[in-house]
Amino acid sequence: MTDTVVRFGVVGAGSVSVRGLLPHLSQPDLHDRLRLVAVCDPAPGRAEAAAAKFGCQYAFTDYSDMLAAGVVDAITIATPIGLHYEQGKMALDAGVHIHFNKTMTTTAAEATDLIERAATRGLKMVASPGEMLRPHNQRVKELIAAGAIGTLCWAACGAAFGRYHEEERVRGGADPLSNIDPTWYYRKPGGGPLYDMTVYSLHALTGILGPAKRVTAMSGVRLREREFAGKMHPVDADDNTLILIDFGDNLFALAYGTPAGRLTEGFAGSYFGTAGSIVGRKLNGEPFDYPGRDEAATHSQGDQILLPHVVGVHRDIEEQHVWEDIMQLVDWIRDDTPTIVTAEHARHVIEIIEAAYRAADTGQVQELATTF
Ligand SMILES: NC(=O)c1ccc[n+]([C@@H]2O[C@H](COP(=O)([O-])OP(=O)(O)OC[C@H]3O[C@@H](n4cnc5c(N)ncnc54)[C@H](O)[C@@H]3O)[C@@H](O)[C@H]2O)c1
Known part of the structure; x- marks a missing residue:
């Protein structure tokens, strides 16, 4: 354990930051480990308003200025x-460690470039979402490995966009911290439900089953316009994608990212074997046990409180899982404690998403090259 206090900056004072990251990072219980010193956002008045609200020394409207100032x-x-x-x-070139909100990048080549730059410079990167930090996902992995559902034959996972982002409470207001525009979620590069939501279930699926080998998919834009704040906005990022994933030895999975409708429970997958199934948190229809399950059942935030850094006041602040991933980075910087929330795992999931889009465009099955 070192006595290093990590000087921390938040890039983008939008929804996840205002609702979760800034409230977590500004808590006094962290002062022995980190200080929230800077926030950066080009939207008029947003960085200043966030810095004032969350007690942050520096507000920047220009990201290069923040890095050049050498304060984080x-x-x-x-x-x-x-x-x-x-x-x-840019952060790596400035010698700064990084936590990436999901997804780290939109292509595997970009992820590889960052991984190599970080290694060359001796910098650390943690890439959300750390789904395998969740005890129930570790338990699913153990159950399948122990043969609890016989020979695993196939799995399914995915998510639907719905109107989640339009309806976040910081979108419809009149001040800089509550008038945050979500319409980039409709546009390339980086928009659409795969990078935004299916990414959680793909991290769990691959965390549980290991790296995949091949991908094919059908994909396109189903809703050509979406409504936000009384106006219609064009959609050019695919919003309707069905992916088939080959894990080798004829073990297959279906993953989906759609405008609406779900086959699976939350971001948890469904796993089907010759002796039964795991669907969400149930084994053959009965809830399975995992560390902390009963305590989580009594808390309004449920399983979020089972993540290792989600203690005390952090239990009741939103976006606990992102906060957890940030603290994985802070521990790694301070104590050289390695994390399972790696950039390599994130890259593999990004490759699956990128390969799905390419398969849909070309009609060709895509071989995957990365592993973790
Ligand atoms: N909204 C959620 O529920 C949620 C939850 C977990 C993770 N995330 C992830 O967090 C990230 C941000 O999502 P969000 O929903 O908060 O987005 P958002 O649109 O609400 O906020 C993004 C912010 O980034 C700012 N920005 C734009 N260009 C910038 C630049 N060059 N430098 C600095 N800031 C800039 C915008 O002004 C805006 O304030 C994404 O990676 C997303 O996947 C979002």
Whole structure:
């Protein structure tokens, strides 16, 4: 354990930051480990308003200025996904450690470039979502490995966009911290439900089954316009994608990212074997046990409180899982404690998404090259 206090910056003072990351990072219980020193956002008045609200010394409207000022050791990148790669590169070039909100990048090649740059510079990167930190996902992995559902034959996972982002409570207001525009979620690069939501279930699926080998898919834009704040906005990022994933030895999975409708429960997958099934948190229809399950059942935030850093006041602040991933980075910087929330795992999931889009465009099955 070192006595290093990590000087932390938040890049993008949008929904996830205002509702979750800034409230977590500004709590006094962290002062022995980190200080929230800077926030950066180009939207008029947003960085200043966030800095004032969350007690942050520096507010920047320009990201380059923040890096050049040399006031942060580590950042969380909480901007639209299409900006993550360039912002990640700039941070590494400035010698800054990074937590990436999902997804780290939109292509595997970009992820590889960041991984190599970080290694060359001796910097650390943690890429959300750390789904395998969740005890129930570890338990599903153990159950399948122990043969609890016989020979595993296939799995399913995925998510639907719905109107989640339009309806977040920081979207419809009149001040800089509550008038945050979500329409980048409709546009390339980085928009659509795969990078935004299916990414959680793909992290769990691959965390449980291991790296995949091949992908094919059908994909397109089903809803050509979406309504936000009384106006219609064009959609050009695919919003309706069905993916088939080959894990080798004829073990297959279906993954989906759609405008509406779900086959599976939450972001948890369904696993079907010769001796039964695991669907969400049930084994053959009965809830299975995992560490902390009964305590979580009594808490309003449920399983979120089972993540290792979600203690005390952090239990009741939103976006606990993102906060957890940030603390995985902070521990890694301070104590050299390695994390399972790796950039390599994120890259493999990004490759699955990218390969699905390419398969849909070309009609050709795509071989995957990355592993973790
Ligand atoms: N909204 C959620 O529920 C949620 C939850 C978990 C993770 N995330 C992830 O967090 C990230 C941000 O999502 P969000 O929903 O908060 O987006 P958002 O649109 O609400 O906020 C993005 C912010 O980034 C700012 N920004 C744009 N360009 C910038 C730049 N060059 N430098 C600095 N800031 C810039 C925008 O002004 C905006 O304030 C994404 O990676 C997303 O996948 C979102």
